[in-house]
Amino acid sequence: MTAKLIALAFVLSAVASTCLAAEPPGRYSMTTVEGSVWRLDGATGAMSVCGRKLDHWACESVTDDALALKEEVDRLTRENQELRDKLAKAEEKEAEAAPAPGKEPAPRSPYAKFPDHALDEMTDFVNAMIRRLQEMVQDLKQGESGQAL
Incomplete structure (x- = not known):
């Protein structure tokens, strides 16, 4: 009788262990690390x-x-693609609005190269400002040297 009970206990334990092993693991696994618990959502x-x-x-x-x-x-990849698409559309519109042959196209942006005559005018203006500033400095120096100390 005891042999039958031992055999039955052995069979039941083997069946229980195989049943438990066949169950899927829980959703969360926990690990203790330095006083806290780390939880992994499976x-x-x-x-x-x-x-x-x-x-x-x-x-x-x-x-x-x-x-x-x-x-x-x-x-950033999505944003880059959107900007590339906008640029392509703008270039298409610019190509459609291209001036007739023989006409000078308008500058593309305010940072475009100045025409030569505008650059010459700006250079003349800056030179005149520098000359006027030099004259003012000379006048101040002459006024100081004429004053009595």
Whole structure:
């Protein structure tokens, strides 16, 4: 009788261990690290650090720098593509609005190269300002030398 009970216990323990091994693992796995508990969500891969906060336990999610970096790269890629599309549309409009042959096209931007005559006028203006400033300095020096100390 005892042999039958031992055999039955052995069979039941073997069946129980195989049944438990066949069950899928839980959604969360926990690991203790230096007084806190790290929780891994098996479904999403999110990590959290759990610990005692004042009078209760709380879990805070751990940011994944690689995931944040990938999201930023994806956002910048989308933005870059949008800007390229806008630039292509602007270039198409500019090509459609091109001046007739023989006409000088208007400058593309305010930072475009000045025409030669405008550059000459600006140079003359700056030279006149410098000459006037030099004359004012000479007048001041002559006024100071004429004053009695």
